[in-house]
Amino acid sequence: MASKFFAVADRKSCVSCGACFRECPRDAIRIDHGCYAVMDPALCIGCGKCRRICPADCIGMEERKA
């Protein structure tokens, strides 16, 4: 079930290691152009697993707009 929040990666500080998408239980993350992680808000359930694993600490949670 989706929470009020979804994950967003800061493209500038992402090191595109892929730790986040390996952790994501919903396959809501992809690595674009080998440069940075992109989260699909429609799939993200806001569990925060990607945020806790990110070695560059570049993932934050954003509140969904109604």
Add this chain to the structure above:
Amino acid sequence: MKKKHWYDWLWIWTIIYFLLGFFNILFAWLGMIDFLLPLLLAVFGGNKWFCNHLCGRGQLFTVISAKIPGPHSRPAPRWLSSPWFRYGFLVFFLTMFGNIVFQTYLVYSGASTLREFVKLFWTFRVPWGWAYTSGAAPDWAAQFSFGFYSLMLTSTLIGLIVMLLYRPRTWCSFCPMGTMTQTICRLKHRGKEDAIIFH
């Protein structure tokens, strides 16, 4: 539960690689796969598929940290993933690799003799002579093995230390191969929408 793929078990390969080095240092050459494959995928594929799926070292850190207690969610200091540190570490690593190649050349040309030891952190000598039977291969090939095994072991130890202190894959935030392949991807996708963000 996510479906497991064959490449999810590549952390075992990392352990096998270092064990093989205990029996015969010439197996260190196999580490060139980890060196060349990421570059080939980045140059020709424009992706970091190696880091994302095939890096046994990164997987090993995740596997080990799941088995031991520690501050697994503690973020590493920001400077570790800052551009100046990442690129600085890349330059340092490439310089060390260049030194290995130069030492190999010296042995090849006869200007230097084979030095049968592994060096940890570029400083501490570990006697590894028993892991090599002299004459089994040309001396230059053995010299490269000793140097390359030192580099691989040292970088893994650094990765293990930061894994114990911070998040499991902290090594990935300044891994020289990761920095190099990400830079290649950025250059390759230059001009595409949102693709290139130098900072």
